[in-house]
Amino acid sequence: MSTPHELVACVEKLASLPAVYHRIRDLLDDPESSVHQLAEAVSSDPAITARVLQVVNSVLYGFPGKIETVGRAVNLMGMQQVHDLVLSTAVVGAFAGIRPANMHMTHFWKDCVFRGMAARAAARQLGMGDPERMFVEGLLADIGHLVMFQAAPEATHAAHEKARHAGMPLHEAEQAVIGCNHAEVGAALASALHLPSGFATAIGAQLMPALGGPHATEASLLNVANQILATEDLENPDEAALLLLDPMSAARLELDAGRLAAIRLQARDETPAVIALFFPKG
Numbered sequence: 001m002s003t004p005h006e007l008v009a010c011v012e013k014l015a016s017l018p019a020v021y022h023r024i025r026d027l028l029d030d031p032e033s034s035v036h037q038l039a040e041a042v043s044s045d046p047a048i049t050a051r052v053l054q055v056v057n058s059v060l061y062g063f064p065g066k067i068e069t070v071g072r073a074v075n076l077m078g079m080q081q082v083h084d085l086v087l088s089t090a091v092v093g094a095f096a097g098i099r100p101a102n103m104h105m106t107h108f109w110k111d112c113v114f115r116g117m118a119a120r121a122a123a124r125q126l127g128m129g130d131p132e133r134m135f136v137e138g139l140l141a142d143i144g145h146l147v148m149f150q151a152a153p154e155a156t157h158a159a160h161e162k163a164r165h166a167g168m169p170l171h172e173a174e175q176a177v178i179g180c181n182h183a184e185v186g187a188a189l190a191s192a193l194h195l196p197s198g199f200a201t202a203i204g205a206q207l208m209p210a211l212g213g214p215h216a217t218e219a220s221l222l223n224v225a226n227q228i229l230a231t232e233d234l235e236n237p238d239e240a241a242l243l244l245l246d247p248m249s250a251a252r253l254e255l256d257a258g259r260l261a262a263i264r265l266q267a268r269d270e271t272p273a274v275i276a277l278f279f280p281k282g
Contacts, residue, residue, distance in 0.1 A: 001179030002152055004144075004188035010151035012192055015094040020045040021086055025194070028083050038079050039071040042086065051089045052082065059273050077132075084136045087195065088116075091140060092278055100149035102157050108146065109279060111229060112139050114271045118225035121266035126253055128217050137202050137218060138225045144186030144203075152178060171207050183207050209249050220249035228264050238264060 023041045027033040043049050049070055056073045057066060067073050074082050092109070099105050119138030123129040148156040155178045163173035171181035187204030191197075198215050205212035205219035206226060212219035227244045231237040238257040241264075245255065 002155075004180045004184045005192075007147050007151040007180070007185050008188045008192050011098065011147050011189075014098055014150075017087075017090045017094055017193055018045065018048070020048055021090045022194070024083050024086055025196075028079055033079075035074050035079065036071065038082060039069075039074045042070045042074070042082065047093075048086055048089060052085055055085055055089075055277055058277055059270070060277070080130075081132045084132050088136045088139055089278075091143070091193075095143070095146060098146060098150055100146070100153055102153050103146065103149045106279075108142075110271075110275055112142055113275050113278060114232075114267060115139070115141055115222075115225045115229050117271045117274060118228045118263060118267040119221050121263045121270070122221045122224045122228075122253075125259060125263050125266065126221075126255075128253065129221055134218065134221050134225075137199060137222060140190065140199065141186065141203055141206055141222050141226065142182065143189055144182035144184070147185050147189055148174070148178065148182060181207070207246075209246055209252075217252065220246070220252050223249045224253065224255065224260070224263070225267075228260065228267065232264075 020041060023044075024038060027038050027041060042052055052070060052073055053067065055061070056063065056077060061077070063076055067076065077085070116135040116138035119141075120131045120135040123131040123134040145156070156174070159174040159177040160170065162168070162177055163170040166173070171183065174181040183204055183206050187200040190200035190203055198218065201212055201215040202218035202222060205216065206222040209216050209219035209223050223246045224241075227241040228237075230244060231240040234240045238260040241260050242250065242255065242257050249255075
């Protein structure tokens with residue numbers, strides 16, 4: 001049996017966020033910091049600068065005209081959204097070198113992007129939460145599985161097999177075999193990486209959003225995104241997703257199959273372009 005923190009400790013040395021991200025976090029936490037300081041911090045890292053400008057000029061944002069400087073990007077997007085964009089880029093980069101033997105990494109990251117786009121679409125369609133923040137939380141929601149397959153591959157594989165053969169929810173099988181589930185491990189990783197506290201809370205509560213406290217709505221949106229992804233290949237996916245949803249989340253968000261269908265369609269339409277942005281060689 002392992003705790004989330006024990007599993008995370010196994011990968012912390014393999015993946016760390018770049019210094020520019022921590023500088024941006026410090027600026028965001030400083031009420032006296034300026035847009036100019038944030039733009040300078042982003043511009044200090046050429047790779048991050050290139051990615052920010054690429055994404056801000058993409059269909060993901062749809063700003064009119066070409067944005068050629070980080071300063072203009074920050075002015076248009078705001079400091080929080082630039083932080084979240086840098087975070088998503090930094091996390092994908094930090095974990096790109098971790099390739100557990102039992103994971104198909106291309107499928108994993110594509111699912112992560114689709115989940116992120118579903119969470120973003122849900123926030124937009126329902127008028128709840130910040131859509132760009134939800135994209136990043138959705139992108140990171142399943143990162144616990146990457147940690148588990150890297151740190152405890154045999155036990156994690158056994159949990160997946162137990163869930164498949166017994167027809168039980170995966171997180172229950174993980175709890176029985178490993179002693180913790182992927183949501184708890186993802187929350188522990190978010191804390192270890194010193195991400196904003198809301199990330200860890202929402203990711204940790206995605207299976208039971210009522211435990212999310214002030215971040216329960218974000219956790220509910222992640223729950224929606226999870227079920228949309230889980231039912232993507234079924235014949236009647238939206239009806240199936242509605243049945244799988246956490247009941248309190250369905251009630252909180254006033255969801256029905258029609259609204260789920262609209263969220264799913266938006267995520268499907270936008271995901272390929274975003275995958276091409278984050279994984280241009282994929």
